[in-house]
Amino acid sequence: MRRPGIRSLAGGAAGIVAGVIGGIALTSASTAGGPALAVPGLEAAHVPPVLTTMDEPVTLRYAIVCPPRADGEPCDGSGSVFVRAGQSGSFRRLALSRGESSAEGRYFVELPHEIVASPDGFSYYAVLSDDASGATVMVPAGGDMAPQRSFPLRDPTEVVLGTHTFGHGRPPDERVVTAPWGSAVGEAGLAGSRELGFSGPSSFDVAADGTVAVLDQVNARVERWSRAGIQAIDLQVSGGLADFALEPDGTMDVLEPPTRTTPAPVLRSFRADGSPRWAQRLSDRTWAKLGAGPVGPTVQQQPSEQWLPVAEHGAALGRSAQAAHGRPGRPFAGGREVLVERVGGGELRLAELAGNVLLRSWRITSATPLGEVQLAEPHGNRLVVVTKTYTDDRREYVVLVLDRSGVANSFAVDSPEWAESAPLARFRLTGSSLYRLGSTRAGLFVDRFDVEVSR
Amino acid sequence: MKMFLLAFGVGFVLAGATGAQAYHRFWANCNYDAPTFMTTMTRDAGQDYANAARYEGYQWGGGCWNYDDVDSYPYDAPGDPSAHGEGGDCSGLTFKTWRESTDNWRDGRYYWRALRNVHGPYTAGDFKNGLGAPNHVVAKSTAGVMDAFASSTHIGMIFFRTLYGGDQIVEAKCEACGTNIFYRTYRSDPSYGGVARWGWTG
Numbered sequence: 001m002r003r004p005g006i007r008s009l010a011g012g013a014a015g016i017v018a019g020v021i022g023g024i025a026l027t028s029a030s031t032a033g034g035p036a037l038a039v040p041g042l043e044a045a046h047v048p049p050v051l052t053t054m055d056e057p058v059t060l061r062y063a064i065v066c067p068p069r070a071d072g073e074p075c076d077g078s079g080s081v082f083v084r085a086g087q088s089g090s091f092r093r094l095a096l097s098r099g100e101s102s103a104e105g106r107y108f109v110e111l112p113h114e115i116v117a118s119p120d121g122f123s124y125y126a127v128l129s130d131d132a133s134g135a136t137v138m139v140p141a142g143g144d145m146a147p148q149r150s151f152p153l154r155d156p157t158e159v160v161l162g163t164h165t166f167g168h169g170r171p172p173d174e175r176v177v178t179a180p181w182g183s184a185v186g187e188a189g190l191a192g193s194r195e196l197g198f199s200g201p202s203s204f205d206v207a208a209d210g211t212v213a214v215l216d217q218v219n220a221r222v223e224r225w226s227r228a229g230i231q232a233i234d235l236q237v238s239g240g241l242a243d244f245a246l247e248p249d250g251t252m253d254v255l256e257p258p259t260r261t262t263p264a265p266v267l268r269s270f271r272a273d274g275s276p277r278w279a280q281r282l283s284d285r286t287w288a289k290l291g292a293g294p295v296g297p298t299v300q301q302q303p304s305e306q307w308l309p310v311a312e313h314g315a316a317l318g319r320s321a322q323a324a325h326g327r328p329g330r331p332f333a334g335g336r337e338v339l340v341e342r343v344g345g346g347e348l349r350l351a352e353l354a355g356n357v358l359l360r361s362w363r364i365t366s367a368t369p370l371g372e373v374q375l376a377e378p379h380g381n382r383l384v385v386v387t388k389t390y391t392d393d394r395r396e397y398v399v400l401v402l403d404r405s406g407v408a409n410s411f412a413v414d415s416p417e418w419a420e421s422a423p424l425a426r427f428r429l430t431g432s433s434l435y436r437l438g439s440t441r442a443g444l445f446v447d448r449f450d451v452e453v454s455r
Numbered sequence: 456m457k458m459f460l461l462a463f464g465v466g467f468v469l470a471g472a473t474g475a476q477a478y479h480r481f482w483a484n485c486n487y488d489a490p491t492f493m494t495t496m497t498r499d500a501g502q503d504y505a506n507a508a509r510y511e512g513y514q515w516g517g518g519c520w521n522y523d524d525v526d527s528y529p530y531d532a533p534g535d536p537s538a539h540g541e542g543g544d545c546s547g548l549t550f551k552t553w554r555e556s557t558d559n560w561r562d563g564r565y566y567w568r569a570l571r572n573v574h575g576p577y578t579a580g581d582f583k584n585g586l587g588a589p590n591h592v593v594a595k596s597t598a599g600v601m602d603a604f605a606s607s608t609h610i611g612m613i614f615f616r617t618l619y620g621g622d623q624i625v626e627a628k629c630e631a632c633g634t635n636i637f638y639r640t641y642r643s644d645p646s647y648g649g650v651a652r653w654g655w656t657g
Contacts, residue, residue, distance in 0.1 A: 043506050046615075063502060064599070067507055068504045073497075194608075240632060342618065374617055392595055395645055417644075425642075
C-alpha cells in the first residue's frame, strides 16, 4: 500500500472539514428552519345539534381557525351554511354572521322557523373561509353528499336522574382480568413518570366467546385472556393512546393518535396473528371513538362530529370516501344507528334511527353534571348507555338500560383509573355483559357487570 | 481530489450523527424580543395561535417553535430541559397562548411570537391552583373555549366542546405526542381542575 503524500493528507483534511460544515449547514436548514416555511392550514370547529326538542330555536355556530395574524387579532373569516328542511332535496344558502364573542364560535346563523320546525328535521353543511388567504374548508368534509343531519325529538322518553349520590357504585359480578404492571406475558405495560403522568393499556375489546383482548401499546402487543390461557400477539403500533376494536373474523383495528412524526391520526388493521394488513389516514383531524360497525370499523371524528367508515368488507376507504359516507350516529346491524348529544351541563339526548327515520328517543336530565358518554349501544329492544357524572373532585359512571317506558335498570360504577387510557374506551358491551377497563397503582384489570333485567 | 471527495463524504456523514450536531441548535433560531403589549385578546385569536403550534413538537420547559409543521427534534430525551428542542411544553404553550407576563403580578396581555423563546413562570400545578394575577380557577362544568384543564402534571386548553361530552383539547402533551388537538375527558377527571385567563375581550 502506497504511503499518502502531503497533498493527499491535506486534501483529506480539507474534505472532512468541508463535509462536516456542509452537513451541518444542510441539516440546520432542513430541521431548524429559521424563518417560517409554511403556515398551518384553515381549521374549523362546530357542534351540530343532532337532536332538537320541539320548537327549540337553533343557532348554528362555527369557529374559524386561521394562521395567526401578525397583529394578534383573530381570523378575518366568513362563511355560508347550505341548509334544507328534511333529509333530501336542494339546499338553501344562508350567510354566517360575525358575532362579538367567540366563546361558542364567532360565526353563526339562526335557522328560520320553517326549517327548524320541519317534522323530518333538517340537514346542512358549511363552507368557511379565511378572507385573508382565500382558503376555504367544508364542514363536514362530505358536504352535500354527507351533510350534518338533525332530527326532532318528537315524543322522547323523559328520564330524570336528579342529584347523584357518590360512593354507592355496584361491585362487579366478576373480575375477568388482573394484570400487574410489567412486560411479561400476563402483565400490562405502563409508561410515563410521576412528573409527566402514567398511561397504561389504552383500550380493549371482548369477543363473543368472552375472550378479552387488551391493547398493550406500551409493549407493542395485544394480550388475549381466554379459557385457554393468556396469549400475547406483537403489533407494530406507535405506543400512543390508541383505541382498539375486534372484528368478528379476528381482525384487530388500532386507531392511533397523531404523534411527533405522524401528525395525522391513522387506523391500522391487523390480521388475527398480528401481521399488518393496511394503515389508513382518517378523514378528519381528531378522533373520539372507534367502533366495529356491521361492515367494518367506523370512527367518531372532529370537526365533522360524524361517524365515518374507515373500511368496508376489509378494504380501507380513502379520506374522501370516508367523508362521503359520514353519518350522525354510530351504525349497528340491521341499518340502525344510535345518535348521542350531550347538551349543556347535565342533559343527554339519545335516539335510535333506521335510515333517516327516528324510531325512538330519550331525553335524560341530571342535577349533577354529566361528562362524556362512554357507550350507547342497542341490547335487544333496549339501549345500554354508560355516561360519567362528576363534580370538581369526584366522578362515577352511571349505567342506564333504557326502554320505551324509561329506565329498565340502572346502577353506578366507580372509576378506578390510575393510568390514562383512550378517552372513550373504558367500557365494552358483549351480549348481556358490560366490561370495564380499570387500573390501580398495582396494575390493570377488567371487570364484568351483568346488565340483564327481568322487567 | 479523490481523497478530498472521499473525506468530504466521511465528514458529511459525521455531520449527520447526533454527536456532531451542536446539541441543540433549534433554540439558536429563537429570539428574546420583547412581547407586544395588547389591549385585545380574543378566544378565537387564542385558537389561531395554539392551533398553529400543532405539529411543531414538544420540549420540556420550552416555548419556541416555528411554523413549518415539523418537529425539528422529535426524539429528545423526555423531561430534559437541556435538550433545547422545538416546541413548548404544556404550561409554556398555555402561557404564550394566554398572552401572559413573565412577572406573575401583571395581568396585562403580552403577545409573544412563536420564535420568542419563553416558557413563563408557571407549572401545570401553578395553573391548576390559579396562581398568578392573570389566572383563576373555574368550575369544570362551565369551562369553555380556550379555558383549560390542569392537573399537577399537565395542562391542556379547550379547543372546542364535542357531541359526546368530552373536549377537543389543544395541548403539548409529551415528547412522543408532540403538540396537537386530541379528544380528552379531563373535564370529568378529578385530578384535573378548571382554570381560566382573566381578560378575554371577545
